[in-house]
Amino acid sequence: DTGVSQDPRHKITKRGQNVTFRCDPISEHNRLYWYRQTLGQGPEFLTYFQNEAQLEKSRLLSDRFSAERPKGSFSTLEIQRTEQGDSAMYLCASSLAMGVVGPGANVLTFGAGSRLTVL
Amino acid sequence: KNEVEQSPQNLTAQEGEFITINCSYSVGISALHWLQQHPGGGIVSLFMLSSGKKKHGRLIATINIQEKHSSLHITASHPRDSAVYICAVERVSGGSNYKLTFGKGTLLTVNP
Numbered sequence: 001d002t003g004v005s006q007d008p009r010h011k012i013t014k015r016g017q018n019v020t021f022r023c024d025p026i027s028e029h030n031r032l033y034w035y036r037q038t039l040g041q042g043p044e045f046l047t048y049f050q051n052e053a054q055l056e057k058s059r060l061l062s063d064r065f066s067a068e069r070p071k072g073s074f075s076t077l078e079i080q081r082t083e084q085g086d087s088a089m090y091l092c093a094s095s096l097a098m099g100v101v102g103p104g105a106n107v108l109t110f111g112a113g114s115r116l117t118v119l
Numbered sequence: 120k121n122e123v124e125q126s127p128q129n130l131t132a133q134e135g136e137f138i139t140i141n142c143s144y145s146v147g148i149s150a151l152h153w154l155q156q157h158p159g160g161g162i163v164s165l166f167m168l169s170s171g172k173k174k175h176g177r178l179i180a181t182i183n184i185q186e187k188h189s190s191l192h193i194t195a196s197h198p199r200d201s202a203v204y205i206c207a208v209e210r211v212s213g214g215s216n217y218k219l220t221f222g223k224g225t226l227l228t229v230n231p
Contacts, residue, residue, distance in 0.1 A: 042221030112161040
């Protein structure tokens with residue numbers, strides 16, 4: 001397994017277009033996270049899946065954003081009607097939660113990110 | 120005020136110097152993570168700790184739960200240590216749904 005893969009690495013689009021990012025987590029990991037990072041800031045939580053269930057969504061995730069993880073493996077993050085403010089690095093991370101989780105269950109493995117530029 | 124504050128925001132050092140990066144947080148946590156991000160690169164987990172101290176090579180991480188403070192130290196710094204170092208805290212959100220809250224990061228530049 002080569003870690004967490006994200007595709008595409010870079011996407012340039014015009015305002016108003018739709019974009020979709022894909023994340024392939026480490027195969028045995030049951031948790032998958034999407035984060036967004038803008039220049040000079042730390043990553044901000046967007047949403048989280050345990051297996052195929054989307055368990056939490058940040059208020060940052062407007063109704064133009066949708067994420068899926070249909071079979072509990074790869075995930076997609078779609079942004080509809082992109083705006084310039086959506087320009088950021090979109091990071092995917094995965095982890096393995098075992099049983100009743102305790103501290104440190106969330107040791108994340110991050111992908112290299114998908115950089116979105118909206119013109 | 121952010122829940123996780125790092126200092127300094129930027130740090131420039133000469134090769135060989137001892138580096139300290141600080142992280143303070145305002146919420147109750149179950150664990151704290153230190154991560155490293157190279158320019159244009161992904162994020163790598165360095166440490167996860169919930170008490171005391173951990174050491175890996177030239178990197179040392181400490182945490183004081185009572186004072187809500189953690190430090191990351193780099194001994195004998197090297198230009199390849201140049202990166203953004205990010206502190207993140209883990210707290211329970213809605214039962215067992217752990218997620219990380221990140222600081223803004225500290226940009227470290229080590230000059231030869």
